[in-house]
Amino acid sequence: MRWTHDEFELDDDPARVDRDAVWQYVSTEAYWARWRTREHVEQQIDNAWRVVGVYHGEETIGFARAMSDGVALAYLADLYVLQRFRGRGLGVALVRAMIEEGPGASFRWMLHTDDAHELYAKFGFDKPDRTYLERPHPSL
Template identity: 70%
Template sequence: MSEYEIDDDPKRVDLDAVWAFMSTEAYWGHWRTREQVAAQIDSAWRVVGAYHRETGAQVGFARAVSDGVGYAYLADVYVLQSARGTGLGKALVRTMIDEGPGAKFRWALHTKDAHDLYRLFGFAEPTMTYLERPGTGSQLR
């Protein structure tokens, strides 16, 4: 992972890079417009990016929504195919949930295919105390 770095500076996020991934590869994000993705990044409680040290190109991303006190939702975590297998996914999640202002928060997320990654950080299936109302748009089901 030494050829990459993790940074939580929101000014460094490359909207073009995030949009390129979200609009073509993210099964969870195809329904959003570029303007919606930009608004989500701008209003995020925290963003974390992964960048190639030499070129500065953004190769990964994670976003969180939070009340800033005790609860946060982890969203839009990705690593480009070319940078996978380097530990960047773990580094993004670790930086977001364990290394920063949300380290003691209750965290939630949705995933269709990355359960093993998130279990490493203590995520588990909900208990009987958790309820959720799914979105009503067909893109959110």
């Protein structure tokens, strides 16, 4: 599925994702992913239920991936837009494309983030309710 946003394009074709661009971002700029190896990132993209890229021409300037059971719930991960393209509504467009305009529109969505709470709140993300439990990573 393809969407446009001004001169930008969003696309959920996994073959179109520039893995070098994703690796460059998550290994150097993403506070949440710098511990990963290139092999980890490749495996996460390969095993993703869905990916959505943001493109300016052929350049991958944003990305998100999701894990899901394909029926009822999904987890949003690794969402970013390159710094020089921020402030143009691309983060909103990327979240919308991933969670509201695709096959997971009726799912319960989860994510972890240390920033961008205002962005995710626009889509109904909030603190977990009383039914949600989580086992944190052992090293945290």
